Amino acid sequence: MSTVLMGSADVDPHSEHGYLCCPDCGLLQKLPRIGIRGLNTYCGRCGATLERTRGRSINAALAMCLSALFLLLPMNLLPFLTVDIFGVHHTSIIYSGIAGIAAQGWPVVAVILALELIILPFFRFGFLAAVLLGVYHDYHHPHLGRLFRWSERLDQWSMPDVFLIGSVIGYGRVAPFLPISIGIGGYCVLAVSFLTLLTRASLDRREIWRRIGPCCQEIEEGVEYVGCPFCGLPHPKAEAEGQQCHRCGERVWRYRPDTEMRVLALTLAGFFCYPFAYLYPMESNYQLGSLQGYTIMTGVDKLIQANFYLFAAIIFLASVLTPFLKLFGLSWFLVSIHGQSQRWLRNKTTLFRVIRQIGRWSHIDVFTVAVFLPLMHLSGLLAVYVGKALPFFLAVVIITMFATEIFDPRLLWQKVDEQQEQDESVFVNTASAES
Numbered sequence: 142m143s144t145v146l147m148g149s150a151d152v153d154p155h156s157e158h159g160y161l162c163c164p165d166c167g168l169l170q171k172l173p174r175i176g177i178r179g180l181n182t183y184c185g186r187c188g189a190t191l192e193r194t195r196g197r198s199i200n201a202a203l204a205m206c207l208s209a210l211f212l213l214l215p216m217n218l219l220p221f222l223t224v225d226i227f228g229v230h231h232t233s234i235i236y237s238g239i240a241g242i243a244a245q246g247w248p249v250v251a252v253i254l255a256l257e258l259i260i261l262p263f264f265r266f267g268f269l270a271a272v273l274l275g276v277y278h279d280y281h282h283p284h285l286g287r288l289f290r291w292s293e294r295l296d297q298w299s300m301p302d303v304f305l306i307g308s309v310i311g312y313g314r315v316a317p318f319l320p321i322s323i324g325i326g327g328y329c330v331l332a333v334s335f336l337t338l339l340t341r342a343s344l345d346r347r348e349i350w351r352r353i354g355p356c357c358q359e360i361e362e363g364v365e366y367v368g369c370p371f372c373g374l375p376h377p378k379a380e381a382e383g384q385q386c387h388r389c390g391e392r393v394w395r396y397r398p399d400t401e402m403r404v405l406a407l408t409l410a411g412f413f414c415y416p417f418a419y420l421y422p423m424e425s426n427y428q429l430g431s432l433q434g435y436t437i438m439t440g441v442d443k444l445i446q447a448n449f450y451l452f453a454a455i456i457f458l459a460s461v462l463t464p465f466l467k468l469f470g471l472s473w474f475l476v477s478i479h480g481q482s483q484r485w486l487r488n489k490t491t492l493f494r495v496i497r498q499i500g501r502w503s504h505i506d507v508f509t510v511a512v513f514l515p516l517m518h519l520s521g522l523l524a525v526y527v528g529k530a531l532p533f534f535l536a537v538v539i540i541t542m543f544a545t546e547i548f549d550p551r552l553l554w555q556k557v558d559e560q561q562e563q564d565e566s567v568f569v570n571t572a573s574a575e576s
Contacts (some may be wrong), residue, residue, distance in 0.1 A: 157190070157360040158351070162368020162375050165189040167395070167551040167558065169366050169375055185488040187537070187554075191373070197345035203273040205343060210266040212329050216301070217259055220324030221308075224315065224516045226523065231516050234326055235259065235304075236315055238511030243362050245527050248537055254511060257300045257504070259481075262333075265299040268292035276352045286353045290371055290389040296341065297501055297542065300508075302323065305334035307508025308529050310452045315513050317447070350374075355387055367395045370549060397549035401478060407544035408471045414536045419461075422528035426517070437461065437506060460506040460534070465501055467493035467541040470496050474553060481556045493550045500545055503538040507531060 166187040182192040216235065223232045235258055237315050243251035244528065252436035258408045269292040275285050310329060315321050317434050350356075350372050357375045360366060366375040369386040370393070376386070422434030435443065444453035476482075477489060510531060517525040 150200075152430040158347075159356045160360055160366075160375050161191060161357070161373045162366065163187060163189050164368065164370055164373050165192065166486075167368055167548045168554075169360070169368065183250070187487055189494065192346070192347040194345060195347070196343070198343055199273060199276060199345060199349065201343040202340055203277060203343070205336045205340040206266055206270045206273060207338060209333050209441055210263070210270055212333050213262055213266065216326055216329035218331050219326035219329065221326040221330065222312070222321060222322045222512070223324055223432045224318060224319050224515060230378070232324070233515040235330070237436070237515035238513075241514045242511060247527055247532055249316035250527075250532050253535065253539065254507070257298055258304055258508075261295050262299040262301055265292055265295040266340075268295070272349065272353075276349055279352075281354070283370060284390075286350075286372070286386075286388045289349060290355060290391060291372075295345070297497075297546075300504055301330060302334040302337045303502055303504050303510045305330055306455065307505045308512050310455065310505065311509045311512030313449055313452055314444075314447075315516060319516075320571075321516070328456070336369075350388065353388060367393060369393050370397060370551070394549075396552050396555060400477060400547060400549045400552060404544045404548050405475055406473060407540050407547070408468060408475065409562065411464075411468050411537050411540045411544070414533045415464065418464075418530050418537055418550075421530035423506065423530045423534065423535065424514075424528045425526040427524040427526065436528075436530060437534070440506070447453075452535070456506055456509075458506075459502045462538050463503045463542065464534075467496050467500055467545070468537075471541070471544055471548065474548065474550075478552050480557070483556055486557065487554055489553050490550055493545075493548070493553075496541075497545050500538070500542045504535075507535055507538075539543075552572075 158174065160169060160171050162169050163184040163186065166184060166189070168184060169189075170185055172192060173180075180192075180194060181190060183189065184191055218234065220232045221234050221237070223230070225231075234430055234550045236255070239251045239254045239258070242254065257494055268288045272285055272289045272292060273368075274280075275282060308327070312321065312323075353376070360375065361377075365378045366380060367378040368375050369389060371391040372386060372389040374386055374388045376384075376393050378395060382395065385391065386391055386393050419437055421436070423437050423440060425434045436455070441453045441457050441461075444456065474489060474493065477484075510525070510527065514525045514527070517523055
């Protein structure tokens with residue numbers, strides 16, 4: 142039992158781990174042996190984490206993944222929250238808030254939330270469970286790499302953990318005024334959220350890619366290699382440019398074509414939607430004949446007045462600073478690529494990784510509205526309505542997430558690579574490691 146919880150030794154500490162192209166900067170480098178205690182391996186140029194073995198375990202990840210997959214059904218079907226308003230009993234499930242948003246005339250928003258909260262988590266954990274079971278039993282299937290790639294992509298769009306934070310904030314806003322209780326579905330949300338975080342923390346991605354195979358154990362002198370932008374597997378450029386990766390099925394390019402134009406179009410669309418997301422009300426509360434709208438900033442101010450300082454800080458960071466940081470960062474990257482700038486490349490790549498990780502957490506405010514919308518309803522006396530800002534805000538979040546997925550950070554390093562090729566001094570680096 143302790144082996145499963147603490148993580149077993151999945152990796153041979155004395156084996157050669159071969160060569161890898163950093164997905165963030167494209168540098169070809171040799172991975173070191175991990176040693177008995179394990180290590181974290183970082184790119185020697187941009188600082189990206191290439192491998193983490195300490196505390197990682199395929200057994201632990203499989204146990205967490207199967208547990209989360211098992212709890213998804215009760216999470217979506219059993220009562221989530223219950224509230225009594227003047228003797229009127231309201232019980233909600235996760236779908237209740239989504240259905241309420243659709244009923245108020247926002248079907249596209251409802252479809253997006255249904256995908257992120259109900260449908261995509263099943264695919265995320267289903268694909269990952271299939272991969273981990275295959276790896277655990279040493280079963281080699283030609284599509285195992287593609288399944289793992291899709292499970293990793295869906296990790297950004299499967300959001301029970303983000304929904305939990307939105308639920309806590311929504312609960313905190315309603316609980317001081319109304320008798321509200323948490324149902325079995327709510328506890329399942331809590332369990333699935335923690336299992337999601339534990340699965341992500343215990344997953345030894347690099348070892349899974351090695352077991353799926355193939356791996357690059359040696360390179361030919363004088364051959365130019367290009368790495369898969371997703372799994373990092375090196376391929377001879379002359380043979381692989383524009384073809385599918387032999388391991389994960391992603392298209393292999395030295396630099397992904399048309400990236401700048403697509404990211405520019407999405408960034409401009411994000412800037413267009415951004416002011417409407419903050420000028421219009423996010424929600425409107427109807428109480429005893431009075432309708433009052435709340436923008437994102439008014440909501441933050443109300444939380445501060447109610448002494449919910451932590452909730453106010455979370456909403457401000459997730460809903461105000463994070464979208465601005467993403468739009469500013471993407472604009473900075475595009476300007477740098479266009480001007481072939483070689484300044485602060487490591488800092489820009491680090492900022493890109495931060496944007497990629499935090500972008501999904503901007504959904505918190507949207508989920509907060511979805512949580513208490515079905516609860517705050519008493520015909521003619523009390524109701525919550527979705528404001529015009531919500532679809533604009535959700536558009537900013539989704540657009541910037543797509544832009545981050547499309548953006549190829551290796552373009553930031555293109556000028557440096559070209560200069561190295563002109564100097565004919567391309568060396569294979571050894572990734573740095575911390576034991």
